[in-house]
Amino acid sequence: MPQSDRPRDVLFRKAREGGYTLGSIGDYEQLAGINLQSEQERRALWWKFQSMFHGETQPLFDAVVDHCAAIALIEIEQGRLCLMRRQASERA
DSSP: OOOSSSSHHHHHHHHHHHTOOOOSSSHHHTTTOOOOTOHHHHHHHHTTTGGGGOOOHHHHHHHHHHHHHHHHHHHHHTOOOOOHHHOGOOOO
C-alpha cells in the first residue's frame, strides 16, 4: 500500500519515528504553534476554513489538520521545531 503524501500523514510518520502519537486535532494545532488556551487563536485558524462550515464535517477537519501539519512540517524543515523525545533525566 503506497504511503500518503498528505501533510498530516507525513507529520504523523515523522512523529511516530520520534516516539510520539498524534491523536487529536489539538495535537496538530499545537505543533502548528496554535495556543490551545487561546480561543482567539483557535477561532482565527478555523475561520480560515469558514467556506467549509456548511456540509459534512470530515472534509473541514481534514483541511484544518492538513493545514496545521503543513505549518509544522515547515517549522521542522527550517529547524524551529524538533520531534525528539526528551530523556527522563531532562523532564524534571
